[in-house]
Amino acid sequence: MKLHRPANRHLLVALVLLVLPFIIDSLFGHGWVRIADFALLYIMLALGLNIVVGYAGLLDLGYIAFFAVGAYTYALLGSPQFGLHWPVWVVLPLGALLACIFGVLLGAPTLRLRGDYLAIVTLGFGEIIRIFMNNLNAPVNITNGPQGISMIDPLHVGDFSIGQRHELFGLDISSLHLHYYLFLGFTLLVVLVSRRLENSRIGRAWMAIREDEVAASAMGINTRNVKLLAFAMGATFGGISGGLFAGFQGFVSPESFSLMESIMVLCMVVLGGMGNIGGVVLGGVLLVILPEAFRHGAGPLQQALFGAVVVDPESLRMLLFGLALILVMLWRPAGLWPSAQRRRELAPDETVAQQEQETVYDHSR
C-alpha cells in the first residue's frame, strides 16, 4: 500500500479512527473513551468558532452560548422536565436552528463593531444566556435554574438507544463506543462543511472582511449579510454540538456554559492554528486530553517524586495551562499547526526566497 496516494491515506486514517476507541479502552481504560467523546464534541465547537474567528476575523468571546442553546433545546424537549420526549432527529436540528437564530440575533446589533468592542459585546451575550438559564426557574419553572435538567433522554434512533451497550456484528459495544462513532460522524461532517466553505466564494468573502472590511465592501461584498452568515454558521455548529452534549451527558446545568468554556474553545482555535482545520482539530484534541492526563498524572507523579502531594493537581493544571498558552504564543504565534497562509505571514524571509525561485522557474513555463 502506497501511503502517498491520497485515497490510501484516507483509508488508513479511517481505519485508525474506527479502531481507536478499542485501542484507548484497552490501553488506558474506559474513562478515556469518555474523554475521547468529549474531545470530539469540543472539536465540533472549535470548528464552529473557527468560522467566526478564524475565517471572518470576528472575535467572539460568548461562543459557548450557542452550545448552551443547543444543549438546553435538547434537554427541554427530551426529558421529564416537561414530560416531552421528542425524537432526536427533530430535537437536534431544532437546536441547531435555534442556535443559528441566536447567532443572527447576536450578529445583527454587533455588525458595526470590531476587535475589542465586539469581544466585549459577545462576552456579555454569552453571560446573558447563562444567567437566563440560571434564573428561568421562577416564576415559571422552565430551566430548573442552577439545579439543571437531569434524566435527559439518551441519543437514540427509533428504538435503538446508544445510551446502553449493544451486541453488534458479534461484538459487545459499549455506550461510550457508540457515542464515539456518532460524534465522529458529526465531526467529519463538520470538517467537510468547513473545508467546502473555506474554498468557496463565501469563504473568500469572509477572509476579505477579516483582512479589510472597507476594501471588501468596495469590491461588492455585502458585508452585513456575509458577517451574519458567519455568525449563523458558527452558531449552528455550536448548537449541534450542544444537543449531542446534552444527550451524551444526560444532564445539563448553567455551570457547563461559563465564560471559562468560551475561552477554552477560543484557545483551541488560537493554539491549534486559526483558520486551519487541521490545526483547530489538533487544538481541540490537545486541550481536552492534556488537562485530563494532567489531572490523572500529577498526583501520582508528585507522590513518587516528593513522597507527598505538594500542590493540588487541579490548581497546578491551570497554572501549567496558562504557562503553555504563553509559551505557544511566544514561540508559535500562529498556532501549533497554522494554515499555509499564516505560516507564510510569519516567515517573510522564506517567502522572499520562494518568490525568487518562482521568478527563476517561471521562464520555463
Added chain:
Amino acid sequence: MTTVADTLLELRGIGKRFGGLAALSEVSLHIRSGEIYGLIGPNGAGKTTLFNIITGLYQLDEGTFQFAGSSYARCKPHVLAHAGIARTFQNIRLFANMTALENVMVGRHVRTHAGIWGALACNRATRDEERAIEKRAHELLHFVGIQRHSNTLAKNLSYGEQRRLEIARALATEPKLLALDEPAAGMNATETESLKELMKKIRDSGVTVLLIEHDVKLIMGLCDRVAVLDYGKKIAEGVPEEVRSNPAVIAAYLGGEVTEAPRPQAGEGLG
C-alpha cells in the same frame, strides 16, 4: 473627441459637510463613456471626498448622483460596485494576507452567485463557477502584468505591483467606471510611464476611467478631459490644454491670489 459619447456618470450640485466644514459644495461634473477623466486639485481640495461619494463610502448631503441612467445617491459601496463602479485606494488596501490570485478572485464576488448551499453541495454549477473565477483572475493578473506573482501574498509584493494588483482586483468586478485614487503616488518615472500605458489599455478595453491625481503632468498627457477642484469647489473643467492655461487653476496651484483671477470685477479698477 468629436463624437458625443453618452454620459455615464452625472453629478449635480454635490455638497458634503463634515460638521461645520463644507468639504464639497455645488460640485457638478459628468463623465462620458469611454474616456479617461481626470480630477486634480491641490491637497485638501476635496478630491478624495468626492471620490468616496462616487464609490459609496461617504453619503452625499446635497445634489443628485446619476450613474448609467439610474440614481445612486446614498447607496452602500457594495451596491455601487454591483452597479459597475470599482475603485482603488490612495493608501493601498489589499487583502494583505491573501495571495494575489485570491485578491482578484474576491473581486469576482459581485459577478458570481454561489451561496452557502452551493458551497456545501459543491455541485457542478458551483465547481464550474469556481473554475471560471480562477481563470478570469489569472487573465486579469496577466492583463496588469503580475501573473508570475499569482501565489505571492499581497503584502509581499513590491509597491508598484501592489498598485497593479489593486487595479486587477477592481477590474475583476467588471466595472463600467474604474475609479483610481492617485495610482501613481510614490512611483518613479518608469513605473508611472508603464502605469500610463496600462490605463490606456484599460480604456481601450471599454472601461471608463476616473483618475484622481496630484501630478498634473501625468493627467495632462493621459486624460481626455479634466476637472479641477479647489477648496471643495470645481474651478475649471475641459480638455487638458484649456485647463492648463486657466488662470484660476494656475492661481490654485501656484498659490497666487485666489480672488484675483476668476473675478472680473477685480480687474475693473485697472481699466
